[in-house]
Amino acid sequence: MLKQVDQRELQSRKAAAEEQFRGRKSGINHFAGVDPVTGRPVGGYQDGGIEAVLVKYAEELIPTYIEYTAKGYTLTTIGTVALDANTFEVYFNRPEAQVKPMLAAILQKVEDDYRAETEIHNEKFIQEQVDAQLRVDLAREERERALAETERRAKVERDIRATFQPVDEVIQPAPKGRK
Numbered sequence: 001m002l003k004q005v006d007q008r009e010l011q012s013r014k015a016a017a018e019e020q021f022r023g024r025k026s027g028i029n030h031f032a033g034v035d036p037v038t039g040r041p042v043g044g045y046q047d048g049g050i051e052a053v054l055v056k057y058a059e060e061l062i063p064t065y066i067e068y069t070a071k072g073y074t075l076t077t078i079g080t081v082a083l084d085a086n087t088f089e090v091y092f093n094r095p096e097a098q099v100k101p102m103l104a105a106i107l108q109k110v111e112d113d114y115r116a117e118t119e120i121h122n123e124k125f126i127q128e129q130v131d132a133q134l135r136v137d138l139a140r141e142e143r144e145r146a147l148a149e150t151e152r153r154a155k156v157e158r159d160i161r162a163t164f165q166p167v168d169e170v171i172q173p174a175p176k177g178r179k
Helices: 007-022 058-070 096-163
Strands: 027-034 041-046 050-055 074-082 088-093
Touching: 007 096, 050 058, 058 074, 058 088
Parallel strands: none
Antiparallel strands: 027 041, 050 088, 074 088
């Protein structure tokens, strides 16, 4: 059957995309795409709602935290991760002013993809129905053609039998007068 855009499904997809965006770290993702030739994953930059800030020395942690919170960033539940004895990574949630435009673009893409998926489904369904109807019509025409051929053959056979029908009574020529 033809599929229509289901607003609940669309909202569900948008909510999942938003959750994924807000929980994803911005930066290089080694599995961001797929090479169309080999099918292997390829890396690329991805946006996310979390910004990881590299802090090289422990004494820079507090000034970095103050600087980013002044810009509107908030600390995530992950917080600070020690990479080694002196290097840290601090995870901040991006401010809503940055997130909203990126999220709007992502949600628009989700909606466009869903609508395109619906259109592809509908086109595929219509093509399947057209093909099925053509198969039915072809089978009907084939049956009609076979029936017409059978009738034509029967008529020709009747005509030939009528033409070459054996004569039941042989007409004998009249005897020539007796003398």
